[in-house]
Amino acid sequence: MAAQPDACKALDPHVLRHDFPIFQRTVHGKPLIYLDNAATTQRPQAVINAIIEYYQRYNANVHRAVHTLSHEASVAYEGAHKKAAKFVNARSWREIIFTRNATEAINLVAYAWGLHNLQPGDEVLVTIMEHHSNLVPWQMLRELKKIELKFLDVTDQGRLKLDDLPKLITRRTKLVGMIYASNVLGTINPVREIIAEAQRVGAITVVDAAQAAPHIPIDVQALGCDFLAVSGHKMLGPTGVGFLYGRRELLEAMHPFLHGGDMISTVTTESVTFNELPWKFEAGTPNIAGGIGLGAAIDYLLALGVENVYAHEQKLLAYALEKLSQIDDLEIYGPKDTHDRLAVISFNLKGVHPHDVAGILDEAGIAVRSGHHCAQPLMRRLGMENTARASFYIYNSEDDVDALVDALKTVRKLFA
Ligand code: 7TS
Numbered sequence: 150m151a152a153q154p155d156a157c158k159a160l161d162p163h164v165l166r167h168d169f170p171i172f173q174r175t176v177h178g179k180p181l182i183y184l185d186n187a188a189t190t191q192r193p194q195a196v197i198n199a200i201i202e203y204y205q206r207y208n209a210n211v212h213r214a215v216h217t218l219s220h221e222a223s224v225a226y227e228g229a230h231k232k233a234a235k236f237v238n239a240r241s242w243r244e245i246i247f248t249r250n251a252t253e254a255i256n257l258v259a260y261a262w263g264l265h266n267l268q269p270g271d272e273v274l275v276t277i278m279e280h281h282s283n284l285v286p287w288q289m290l291r292e293l294k295k296i297e298l299k300f301l302d303v304t305d306q307g308r309l310k311l312d313d314l315p316k317l318i319t320r321r322t323k324l325v326g327m328i329y330a331s332n333v334l335g336t337i338n339p340v341r342e343i344i345a346e347a348q349r350v351g352a353i354t355v356v357d358a359a360q361a362a363p364h365i366p367i368d369v370q371a372l373g374c375d376f377l378a379v380s381g382h383k384m385l386g387p388t389g390v391g392f393l394y395g396r397r398e399l400l401e402a403m404h405p406f407l408h409g410g411d412m413i414s415t416v417t418t419e420s421v422t423f424n425e426l427p428w429k430f431e432a433g434t435p436n437i438a439g440g441i442g443l444g445a446a447i448d449y450l451l452a453l454g455v456e457n458v459y460a461h462e463q464k465l466l467a468y469a470l471e472k473l474s475q476i477d478d479l480e481i482y483g484p485k486d487t488h489d490r491l492a493v494i495s496f497n498l499k500g501v502h503p504h505d506v507a508g509i510l511d512e513a514g515i516a517v518r519s520g521h522h523c524a525q526p527l528m529r530r531l532g533m534e535n536t537a538r539a540s541f542y543i544y545n546s547e548d549d550v551d552a553l554v555d556a557l558k559t560v561r562k563l564f565a
Contacts, residue, residue, distance in 0.1 A: 179514025187540035199445035229444030243426040251359035254378035254393035259286035269295035307334035329361035334483030335493035386446035390439030407432035466492040492541035503537040
């Protein structure tokens with residue numbers, strides 16, 4: 150049974166770990182220390198159970214039949230949309246479209262809004278900090294629609310240069326895309342301010358919240374964004390499901406993304422009318438089990454309190470930055486303070502390739518990522534090609550930081 154700590158109390162990672170069956174295994178004979186949460190998190194038993202229960206007890210297609218199993222599956226799947234709506238404080242669950250992941254959510258905006266609304270000469274502004282998933286779709290539109298793509302720069306410390314905004318946002322700016330929190334540097338961006346600037350010229354705003362949603366409370370109404378993309382697997386949910394929040398008036402006015410079954414209302418040989426929201430944007434049989442699993446993940450996170458998740462990670466971040474700074478020849482990227490920063494720490498050990506660092510840490514049972522983290526323009530801007538990256542979540546403790554620091558000291562000795 151999932152632990153349900155009091156929302157006012159600090160999270161205890163040692164207790165929470167028991168909810169995650171994966172921590173029963175070892176890696177190279179060592180207890181698993183999982184520090185690759187920015188890539189994907191682990192799943193609690195409650196999420197695994199929700200998926201098993203669907204397949205074992207009410208497996209059926211949704212929206213198509215009057216029989217009991219289909220009704221139960223439909224209620225559960227629709228219920229997951231309602232949970233997602235609550236999670237990001239959308240006005241209506243009809244503003245929540247389930248997708249495969251954050252990448253598909255952003256592509257939905259690019260194809261269903263961008264392709265039909267952008268004209269040659271229009272401008273799209275994104276930050277240089279974007280994950281490729283909020284960059285390459287706009288590059289695709291640059292080719293197809295002859296738009297101009299502009300970039301908001303970062304400081305060497307990895308904070309956005311907000312002072313540049315007034316000159317970058319012009320009357321021709323039609324869309325502003327921004328990463329809420331960086332998957333490389335951990336920086337949490339002032340998206341509310343950027344959205345307010347974009348709104349001055351009537352531009353559409355797209356927030357990539359793939360990294361933010363698992364760690365900080367999201368409120369789309371307070372942000373005032375038009376679209377916001379989330380991946381389920383980065384917030385304890387299954388792979389293969391994420392969602393797009395879209396402002397209702399925009400979604401109503403937009404063309405569909407994919408065409409076929411479920412997204413229609415009536416079809417004749419001559420014409421077609423589209424289904425109501427959100428089904429207009431969910432063509433074909435959806436990932437029903439995944440959606441229900443994501444609903445269970447949201448239940449779990451809301452029971453913990455996302456603000457408590459952030460508070461826990463802030464403590465871990467401060468501890469980790471302090472401990473890691475004691476290692477000679479270790480360069481840490483991103484903001485040096487813990488203010489508006491996730492517990493995502495990219496680093497390099499001088500003279501050692503990050504893949505070697507990750508390989509040796511793996512021998513110690515420690516999972517970290519190494520590479521360009523799908524943010525090559527940012528890496529290039531900051532003068533680096535690859536980094537190792539440790540990213541923390543609710544089940545990580547100061548013990549995990551200590552193990553990481555010890556293992557890095559071993560790497561340093563090996564390469565001395
Ligand atoms: N946006 C951000 C900010 C991300 O960090 C990622 C994935 C995505 C979008 C794409 O998510 P997907 O679920 O559609 O693939 N980031 C990472 C990472 O940092 N390491 O592996 C995946």
